[in-house]
Amino acid sequence: MVDGPRVIDAAVLRRAMLHPPGPDDHPTGQLHLQGVTVDGDLDLRGSTLGVQLTLIECEVQGGLNLLEASLPGLQLDRTTAAWVDAANCVITLEVWLKESSFRAGVDFTDARVGGSVHLDGSTFGPDHRTDAISVIPAGCPVRMRRVTIGGMLSAPRIDCQGMFDLANSRIGGDFELDSARLAAPGAEGPVPGTALNAPELRVGGSISADRRHERARRSIVHAEVVSRPVGSDRTNDDLLDVTGRLYLPGVVIGGMVDLSAGRLTAVEPPSASQLAGGPSGDAKFDPAAIIVLDRAEIRGNVEFDAGFTARGSVRLSGAEIGGDLRFDRASLGRPGRRMRWSPTVPSSVGMSPRRMPPSSGRSACRMPGSSTAFSCSGPS
Numbered sequence: 001m002v003d004g005p006r007v008i009d010a011a012v013l014r015r016a017m018l019h020p021p022g023p024d025d026h027p028t029g030q031l032h033l034q035g036v037t038v039d040g041d042l043d044l045r046g047s048t049l050g051v052q053l054t055l056i057e058c059e060v061q062g063g064l065n066l067l068e069a070s071l072p073g074l075q076l077d078r079t080t081a082a083w084v085d086a087a088n089c090v091i092t093l094e095v096w097l098k099e100s101s102f103r104a105g106v107d108f109t110d111a112r113v114g115g116s117v118h119l120d121g122s123t124f125g126p127d128h129r130t131d132a133i134s135v136i137p138a139g140c141p142v143r144m145r146r147v148t149i150g151g152m153l154s155a156p157r158i159d160c161q162g163m164f165d166l167a168n169s170r171i172g173g174d175f176e177l178d179s180a181r182l183a184a185p186g187a188e189g190p191v192p193g194t195a196l197n198a199p200e201l202r203v204g205g206s207i208s209a210d211r212r213h214e215r216a217r218r219s220i221v222h223a224e225v226v227s228r229p230v231g232s233d234r235t236n237d238d239l240l241d242v243t244g245r246l247y248l249p250g251v252v253i254g255g256m257v258d259l260s261a262g263r264l265t266a267v268e269p270p271s272a273s274q275l276a277g278g279p280s281g282d283a284k285f286d287p288a289a290i291i292v293l294d295r296a297e298i299r300g301n302v303e304f305d306a307g308f309t310a311r312g313s314v315r316l317s318g319a320e321i322g323g324d325l326r327f328d329r330a331s332l333g334r335p336g337r338r339m340r341w342s343p344t345v346p347s348s349v350g351m352s353p354r355r356m357p358p359s360s361g362r363s364a365c366r367m368p369g370s371s372t373a374f375s376c377s378g379p380s
Contacts, residue, residue, distance in 0.1 A: 048070045061082075085107050104125075106143070147170070148170045195246065202252045206254075299323070
């Protein structure tokens, strides 16, 4: 364990990790740094490490390069780093990027994580990497395309100042966004900016952003880290706050989708044309859609309850929902066109049959040619 405060040159730290003192003294366990400043980029690309890299209350004056590296685990708590590049990385156990700050974002494209990934309370963006090896597009501070996560992806209270990219990824457990704030980059043409880009995402558990649900998290306090105010200012009392759209066509969710009490607003294009700019009916070019779940397969409920507010439409074309579709006390629609609720469910949406109990203030909306109902209630 290295306990600071002190400054360590990144090249010196790299040699200490990759070249142990003796030929038979390969390090095992953890390399634990606390209160340390790492001077420069810590370049570990292509390395095979026998230690978990743990940085507590540290400052990396540069980036952490784990491109195509292999290591048991990665933990950054209350730590600042310009960026983390873990593309094509193999991490056997867990990834903890908690209460930390990454101004130029993180890249886990094509990475494999055996356990869970914890991003709790961290900030990402708004800067853009300009180094020679970066392939991250501007405005995308969290890039996790085609990542495979054996456990859950925990991202409560994060502040993502740009697009969160999870396209074609696999998550074995839940994907949690409780009290998170996602802010899309600027709109291009007539289409709103995208805050969460996750086409063809596979989630073994549920997608949830409802802070009212008490779930047994596996968060662990690894050290006393109270002296540095690092990370997001979001609290557990905050609601999901999204500026931009949630683009999730073709997702497969083993549990439920619960965005209850969330607030979604669109990044308005310069000229808000209401005509699609692409092929007819293509959600990618739909300027009004703020949640896109076309062709989704969701085995549990889809819940937009408890004052859920979306300044745009919800698309469910060709979706299959195994449980209930709920809009209790929801508000949908763009400014100037506000509706108490506007669930548009085409006849191609499949839902398991349920019986609607009689209740005042609730309307049962049935699909054409089907006895299936969903609930959409609001203030009278």
